[in-house]
Amino acid sequence: MDKPATRRVTIVDVARHAQVSTTAVSKVLRNAYGASPAMRAKVQLAIAELGYRPSAAARGLRGQTYTIGVMLPELRNLFFADILDGITAQLGDSDYQVLLAPGCNGEKAEARVIDAMIDRSMDGLILIAPVSAKSRLNEVARSVPTVVVGRHGTSPAYDSVTDDDLAGAALVVDHLVELGHRRIAHIEHHETDRVRLAEMPNAQRAHGYRQAMTAHGLEAEIDIASTSYTQAGGYLGAQQLLARPVRPTAIFAGADVVALGALEAIAEAGLSVPGNISVAGYDNSALAAFGPISLTSVDQDGRQMGANAARLLVDRIGQRDRRTAQVKLSPTLVVRRTTAAI
Amino acid sequence: MDKPATRRVTIVDVARHAQVSTTAVSKVLRNAYGASPAMRAKVQLAIAELGYRPSAAARGLRGQTYTIGVMLPELRNLFFADILDGITAQLGDSDYQVLLAPGCNGEKAEARVIDAMIDRSMDGLILIAPVSAKSRLNEVARSVPTVVVGRHGTSPAYDSVTDDDLAGAALVVDHLVELGHRRIAHIEHHETDRVRLAEMPNAQRAHGYRQAMTAHGLEAEIDIASTSYTQAGGYLGAQQLLARPVRPTAIFAGADVVALGALEAIAEAGLSVPGNISVAGYDNSALAAFGPISLTSVDQDGRQMGANAARLLVDRIGQRDRRTAQVKLSPTLVVRRTTAAI
């Protein structure tokens, strides 16, 4: 219809309108040193009057882009939404804008997404549960401030935020033992890569399960189905466990979605929960809290993890050479209706 | 540790290494006209050897950023994840990178996010279920190619993709009537804004409900609880409906999450589903499909909607002045275990 073709208003326009130099405007924009209160006011007025907005592209060429990239492996996992909430809450009043890259399941897609974020000269990256090789992560972190969430182990290049998965697994086992269970099985995410084995949360949970079982003198009862952290994986894993000679009286699923799949398989087998068999999950997602499901689960406080990650990242952007930090948060157990005394 | 401080490799480095001009390299990068196959090969080799990656910031200053911004009002709504899948699937093999802006509930946050995307000179925007005023959307669309998903009505500036919510509501009512229900209630999202009333899907669904009831000669049975499209809203709405003098035999919730809340309230009231009362939702989210819930729901095929939105957007980026298009998709009803004959 109308063709205004109004040229974008730039820093030069603002400078002219406020009768100062572009440098002065830039200083005001960045809250940089060397601008008197009087000039600040003058410039801010001009900015408001002209409706000026700085171009992130131009900024990126010289300075910062005020953009933080967050990589999520999976949008459907509600736990990740909690982490994101924590990140945005922490960053809410800062100048940073959070942008998300979706759909990065698999090492190749992950590499693509990370490259895309670096190409866009983002100021910092938060990688949630990345699957890339550690060397790759270090390399990335050397070129841009990075915080890794949900991966154990320390790095000289990036900060990390994790949940104490070892402790979380122990919480579940302790709880079930207290209820009188001995034959407690576990459904884990199958992991082949040697290096990742020590760093991925799923491996830590399985390890914590073994440790706790042993601590209770139940090493003979250890029983693991190795599938994947998906609903289908839980379904399959539970089927396997139920088919074994000695049926478990409780199943500790490595994630809530896994527990859901397990619940389906158990119901199909004509067994009741928690009458015949107790089930516990991990993540305390909204699904677990939902009334009809009411799943006993380990709560990781995703918001807290996200907030910590954001805080660490902003710190690092401000001070790139400080030592890396590792934040480890303690999980809690939320007991609901899928676990009961034997 | 090591301090390589390796300067980023630029188009100039590539040009020098391949013994051509920067213009030539740029042409190859953009698949532009005026480069012989021989030169293409030479340049591509140099790019590979040097591991060159173009800077999106610099590109944005002159040309495109190859970035598409997607605004989602809510990450936890699984239906939106389907839309996103459709978008990424459609864009998978193109040069475009999709970036998501999270947490934009409310008009103010939405404005902030849209501005942020424009500041970053994104090539195109996909706005999913935006709540901003129509004038604002038109203004945005004039400054950057835009596709709006899930908002009825036509615009001269942006393309739109919607589900036929009128038809979807009718599907539910028809289904319930066929099962013998007459007293069919509806839980809607309370809408005050006059203009949005006609454009928002929730309003269309409520309208479709009224239309369909009238078509069946049931205008006297029309019964609406006006809360919000959240689980709490569904809980509250169902409580209200159950407290009325004549209890409904079926509840059509405007969204799956609403239906979940309603299910909770119904269970609390000591009633069974579908024994005493039938419940239907809208969106056919993963939650609805989940075995223990097994909610009858209207399926919108989010993937299809996303794919269409992406296709329209890429079209428009290529040809900014073409007429706007409106794609309307037909929903289907997925009957599960929460609806039964009276």
Added chain:
DNA sequence: TCTATCGTGGGTAACGTTTCACCAAGCAGG
């Protein structure tokens, strides 16, 4: 043979911001 035309390729000025080096003025101390 003398022009048009075409296919390749290069030179260079933007794009909008930040940063660097510098300058003028004011001020205290000698």
Added chain:
DNA sequence: CCTGCTTGGTGAAACGTTACCCACGATAGA
């Protein structure tokens, strides 16, 4: 009155890419 220091401010050079325009040689048409 000179010197050195601080404070507030400026001009101009980057940053890495693309778009515009021109040059060159070869080929085709007159």
